[in-house]
Amino acid sequence: MMDIYEKYVGLVFDNRYRVERIVGIGGMAVVFKATDLLMRRTVAIKILKDEISADEQAVQRFKHEYQAVAMLAHENIVEIHDASVRHNIKYIVMEYVEGITLKNYMQHREVLNLREIISYTTQILRALDHAHKKGIVHRDIKPQNIMLLKNGVIKVMDFGIAKIPNAETVTMTDKAIGTVYYISPEQVSGSPTDARSDLYALGVMMYEMATGSLPFSAETPVSTALMHVNETATSAREVNPAIPAGLEQIISRAMEKDPDARYQSAEEMLNHLLKLRENPKIIFKENKASKKKQQKNAASAAKPKHKTSHSMFPIIMGVTLAFLVVAGVSGYFVLDRLFLNSSMNAYEEVRIPDFVGSAYTEELAQWFDHSEYHTPPVITYVYSETVEKGKIMEQDPLAEEKRKVLPGKQECEMQLTVSQGPRTIELADYSVRDYREVESELRRLGLTVKVENVASEVYTVGYVIRTEPEAGTVLREDELVTIYVSNGSDTVNVSVPDFKELSEARALITLMENDLTVGEVTYVKNWRTAGTVFEQSIDPWQQVAKYSEIDFTVSGGPSYAGDGKSIPTEEDMKWKPAEPVTPEPEPEPEPEPSWEDTSGTDDTWQDDNWSDDSGTDDSSGGEDTAIEEEDEFEWDNWWDWIRP
Secondary structure: OHHHHHHHOOOEEOOOEEEEEEEEEOOOEEEEEEEEOOOOEEEEEEEEOHHHOOOHHHHHHHHHHHHHHHOOOOOOEOOEEEEEOOOOOOEEEEEOOOEEEHHHHHHHHOOOOHHHHHHHHHHHHHHHHHHHHOOOEOOOOOHHHEEEEOOOOEEEOOOOOOEOOOOOOOOOOOOOOOOOOOOOHHHHHOOOOOHHHHHHHHHHHHHHHHHOOOOOOOOOHHHHHHHHHHOOOOOHHHHOOOOOHHHHHHHHHHOOOOHHHOOOOHHHHHHHHHHHHHOOOOOOOOOHHHHHHHHHHHHHHOOOOOOOOOOOHHHHHHHHHHHHHHHHHHHHHHHHHHHHOOHHHHOEEEEOOOOOOOEOOHHHHHHHHHOOOEOOOEEEEEOOOOOOOOEEEEEEOOOOOEEEEOOOOOOEOOEEEEEOOOOEEEOOOOOOOEHHHHHHHHHHOOOEEEEEEEOOOOOOOOEEEEEEOOOOOEEEOOOEEEEEEEOOOOOOEEEOOOOOOOEHHHHHHHHHHOOOEEEEEEEEOOOOOOOEEEEEOOOOOOEEEOOOEEEEEEEOOOOOOOOOOOOOOHHHHOOOOOOOOOOOOOOOOOOOOOOOOOOOOOOOHHHHOOOOOOOOOOHHHHOOOOOOOOOOOOOOOHHHHHOO
16 A cells, blocks of 8 residues: 555655655655755645545545634644645645554553543643634544644544535535544434534543543444444443542543533533642542433433233232321321421521622622622632633532531522633843743643744844744633744854755755755756756856755756746746757957067966865765664553553
8 A cells, every 4th residue: 555655755846845754644645754855844744645636525525624724723723734736646745743542552451541531631621622712623633633642642633534624514524524533422323513522522422542442333334333323331430440430420421422421621521630630639529410300301201101910919009008198197297387486497497599601799798798598709710711701610519519508597699600701911021141041931820832942143042032922912711822033143154065966856856964954946948858957046066055045947948937936847847849940150369479488387287187186085975864764663562651
């Protein structure tokens, strides 16, 4: 299979991306390790397979992936640099990450420990939260689409079937609907999907990480998909009793079949996961939607089933006993009310109002102060991207619950969680500080950070020159801050090689090897083979500053008729006979001087005998430097350093 795609190795796309080797083959595309000759960095190129590049739907999905990720900028999402879908070869250039898929890691570990589960899931949730707030739903969350780097960082990738706001919907096929082992019930039934579908898939992943097995698996994909709709998974703690109850609660809630009973946002699920990290013994209060559903199921199960009895005696005895119980209970309350005058009569039953969604105002605070049944509530303020500032997000006890209180002596205590609105950060002036300290501080504040190295003769290497946005800008959580860091002076001189008669591709590689960059490339009609460099803006062996730009004049072939910027076509490369050239007459020789040179010196040696006898041999200079292949991955100790 790989041999088919080896033809791309060594090619240079758009005079910029040199393909190095194959790193993975998927259903639609092949991924190569490549070098960005312009930016001098390693990248990954995802090339659409030849056999499906003519499929309009496949191309649309390919475009969809680029459009989705282009809207995102997050440390836990694979970054896309460039894309091209205009020509026969369609490709996406993305961030190159060294690691393995989470699926491969899970297969070798079988069951992950609590720290690993929390660490990996937390990072995935932060990526999903960022995407969801941009209106993007991934719709294919699975361990195969999660990359695990050597330092434990998680990268979410493959947004090919993502739901993008204000974009044409990608047609869902059997291959593009999502993987059946992680698919949400609403995706199976063809119902509308939203962010909660991603949370369901993540819940299935957590189940697999905690137990080493999938919650639903059947002989056929269709049967497996239907299990997500109709079957109830075995409790995670029943499969693995070692996992804490709080983790099982999070998994169960994320995997609720009714989207309204699940976590309503990645942020909400993340908050529970962080609480579990702080206290592994925590027990979460059952959410209202799930509780109502269980009560409904219990009521349905409690309905009497009509069965034929072989004897009337059990029925008569049951009715008799029921009558006696009812009579006894009724008698108790009658006696209690009439004769005993129990203090129970002084209690009042309070039905808890629904405060969620209401604003916590001064009027509401006064209502609690004057309430006969409620004490002033305990208020907890939290930041929220989704709930308006001042609105109540959660309450305890839940709405519609009942509490017995003794007016004047006992009151119902309420705990309310109130939104502070989105968290905002005013960017400080971080110039002339070590970039590692600045990066760490910005990440602690909840910002996304990108580091760019630039040359500077003023700032010390590793120190911050400036930030973008600039100091004083008010940002929201997860917004991108670019740190520009000094990598020292850029005045080191290098020698310019001779690029003449080299192919354009070879010239670009030679530029990179000599710490130079390509400037303007101009194509002209010329008798040389198309793509051959025959002029350069700086003469060979000149000393110039490192990373200086070199302009090239390249032959477009004998039939080239382009504008000087367009790449020569096959037609341009065809040879055409040149027009005959009439040679110019040779100039007549000058007459010899009549006088003799009696000085005794003879300068003819300068032309005949000049040579460099230094003995220097530069023949080795053109040899390519051998690049060692990367060591093969060793599984024996891999998780010793990957484990959080």
